[in-house]
Amino acid sequence: MKKTLIPVALGLAASLGLTTAALADIRLGASISATGPAAFLGDPEAKTLEILVEQLNAAGGIGGENIALVLYDDAGDPNKARTFATRLVEDDEVVAIIGGTTTGTSMSILAVAEDAEIPFISLAGAIDIIDPVKRHTFKTPHTDRMACQKIFEHMQGQGFTGIGLISGTDGFGASMQAQCKDVAGDFGIQIVADETYDPKDADMTAQLTKIRNTAGVQAVLNPGFGQGPSIVTRNYRQLDIGLPFYQSHGVASDGFIELAGADAAEGVRLPGTALLVADLLADDDAQKPVVTAYKAAFEGKTGTPVGTFGGYAHDAFMILTDAIARAGTAEPAAIRDAIEATTGLAGTTGIYSFTATDHLGLDLSAFRMLEISGGKWTLAE
Amino acid sequence: MKLSAKTATLLVLALMIAVTPFFFPSGYYYRVGALIFVNGIAVTGIVILTGYAGQISLGHAGFAGIGAYACALAPVHLGLHPALAVVLGAAISAVLAWLVGRPILRLKGYYLGVATLGFGILVSMVLNNERDLTRGPDGIDVPELGLRAVLKGWGLDMTNGQFWYFFCGLILILGAWLALNLYDSPTGRALRALHGSEIAARTVGVDVARMKLQAFVISAVYASVSGSLLALQNKFITPDVAGFMHSIEMVTMAVLGGVGSILGAILGAGILTLLPQVLTVFAEYEQLVLGLVMMLVMIFLREGLLPSILRRLRGTGE
Structure with a gap:
């Protein structure tokens, strides 16, 4: 598995307990179940995030600022996920968190993110994650x-x-x-x-x-x-x-x-x-460009077919980077407001429009x- | 003046808990520390059962699960304060341990290992399948303990991480103190005697079955309290806490550090809790490193890390 150098270097430094100098300007965190019982969901999610970060930085980052991704593998264990979320907030000082491959890990990360007032985008299905609406928590997959x-x-x-x-x-x-x-x-x-x-x-x-x-x-x-x-x-x-x-x-x-x-x-x-x-989407379908681009990138890099689950991570990353670009700053509070103001953003899962009362942002047409x-x-x- | 082993152990423990925070570069380390203490409490129970009495349990996570879910369910359904829910969980664990242990511990040999294995799996299945009560594999919210707010009212303002670090540390010291007292008590002597030889112990008048049962019940309470503290700290719990792997983890921690020594077992808990945090970059090889460490310790340091190292230092090695 090919990994980008930045996350490896960051992870290594962090794991040795050093306070890392800012290698990049915008730090995003992720806790994904890349191994363990939920690996078939988490593995494509982790790969997707790595590919997208590499792509975005190669294209000049957001407004000239590079993205550094701190990615941890919680192995599907909610207790580990909470520890990594704490680490992302307290030690790595990220501005937003993606992750929570499973409902259990998402609920654990959510509590930490809400306490720290940092935006969090979950990749798990259960409706409990966004209902009732929590101020800093969003999610990309549809509910069951x-x-x-x-x-x-x-x-x-x-x-x-x-x-x-x-x-x-x-x-x-x-x-x-x-x-x-x-x-x-x-x-x-x-x-x-x-x-x-x-x-x-x-x-x-x-x-x-x-x-x-x-x-x-x-x-x-x-x-x-x-x-x-x-x-x-x-x-x-x-x-x-x-x-x-x-x-x-x-x-x-x-x-x-x-x-x-x-x-x-x-x-x-x-x-x-x-x-x-x-391939079957109509040419004027709003999702066609983003879906084809992601499919080409993922399959080109990994040689395995794209799946819905990697798509959830793709959409979370897209919503987040779109919000940072619109906010014009990497302040967690500003990013959160920008995420909530997202309208008509076409992802691989559907077309997202968040409101203060809807932190899922998809309807049945997705x-x-x-x-x-x-x-x-x-x-x- | 020469310190007794008991005082020395407690002093070392208290000093480590009090001093290490000065070296924490960020709040995240309080969280790791608190997790080590939670595991340390469960492992202290294993020392009583395995180190003192020579019995093996492969289902202690079942008791941790009972402690954890007591904190999640009792406040909601029975209106109990979460602190009382910890006590209720411990009581249920003790009664269950007594019921499971009573017929089994009359027998010699490894029957307890098999029975507890079944018990642990049973608890895990109930937590997974009784959806109406436990909300199943997706997990359930746990109410706030509320002690931090009380302390704040007294002018002691701590972050959530700091509070749980010192609170769990305090309970760990208390647990270690009780376990060390037990070691020197007549019960502890009887346990050690039957560990050496059940027949010899019986000959000198030790009620072997009762003593083994006592050790099993006490260690179940330790596991239950550790599960409760984990649930209250995370404010969310899933049935993983009662899973088979968690039972194995507890035994592994104790054996790695030294199952005959409280401090050693806590060291084992520390190492196995820290390892996944240090090895994040090599997450794929975590199991490999764990297995390797375990094998090396079993081959070269059979008593566990701490007792073996201390013996070398004193120059009394074989």
Whole structure:
């Protein structure tokens, strides 16, 4: 893994307990779960931040001032994340923090950032991070509630009224299961079968058979994360269930198609971001330029396909640097105000417009309904 | 005048806690210090169980989890003050340790290790799965202890980091003092006797099962208090605190520093808490370095770092 020299040098000096001389003018901090159980999210996020910092500095930084990124790996441990957040604030004296790959680490960093009155942009999904609104905390990924709404909106359009739910019992699956049950009624949809599986299970045919045998199921939705949904998808084809099958945004990456196999994943629908269908976007699509640029940069540097999660980090960095440029100063308070004033900023995840009461800044249009066809993502709308 | 080992240990500990802040370049070091003390408290409990009584627990994080979630849940659901929640957590941990330990500790050998392993995993599963109560793997907020505000009212204004550094340091000294007193008490002598040989201890009239149970319950309370302090300090807790890795970490810290010596075990806690902070640049190799350090200590310094080094210094090595 190629790393830029500046963060390495900074990290080395900091780790030896030295007070570093200002190598660069604007210091940004990040605590990302680049290793550990959430590494499949955190690793592309960390790489994305490193690539973007390098790119920005090569292009002259912000108003001639270079960016220095202090990046720590919290390994998905909320306790470590809090320690690193404290370190970023107290020792590294950063002006803003990006990070919190998981909900747990984000909640830990959030407390430190709010105390220190430093803007913080989280990369985790849970709605608790920005609801109720905290003055200095923002986030880039959509909430699982919005994913449920997007899926149900599509189902409603197809005329479905009864569906089966099969959810993972991990944090992501459980949270989305609860949100989906909460909003289903708004779309005239009734959840007639509700099954769960352990994310480490190797076979979900029992739960799927039960769903198949439930009367009134017209489609099946699988809120889940990691490898579980791939196994569900394969079992779904093995059982030849035949009903339309929906996945969540949690598996919106090429890795899912690979794991499940193109045959099994054929026809699976899910709410994803513009990033997955960069080539299919209309030329006048506001997100097209930023999505293509990020895809080219990431894939050129790392040789691996872009995913939604790296995109979250991209958007956080973009929102932050845009705010610093508009604020014209690197004062945390000014940056915070500028972030909150962001309007119509096109990122890879959606078009962000923050207000004092909305620190997520996305609406349902940020999601595109995608369908897998021949092992590729296509637009379902 | 010659200081007793007990006074010397407490003095060294108190001096280190009081003096090191003068060398802190920034507030962040208070946070690291407080974490070392929190781990030090749990590890002191391990010294009582493993160092004194020769028993092994692989599920002490379960008790830390109970202590932590008591602080998160009791103030909300029972209206208890967070300080009382610490006591409640310790009491629940003690009762559970007694229930788990009573049948197991009548047996000789490593049954306790297996039983506690199961117990730890059980607690972690309950915390993960009882979503309605614990909010599941995403974690839950913990109320403010409120002591800092009280101290401020008395004219003692500290930052959050400073407060937790000195508060946890104080509790660590208290915990070490209790553990050292226990070492010299009849119970401590009985524990050391049964550590040497259970049959011999039984022959001279030691109630082996009861003594082992006592050590297990006391060490569970230490782990519980350490979990509570972590939760109150972070004001947010996830089920990771009760995870299997955390149990292993506690034992590793104690064994690394010297499981027979309180100061050694706290040194072990210090090293293993600091290591990830020093190795941030080499985050990918952290596990490797940890494993290597552990193996070298086990091969060359079998009693753990501090006791082995002290022995060399005194020139009484083999």
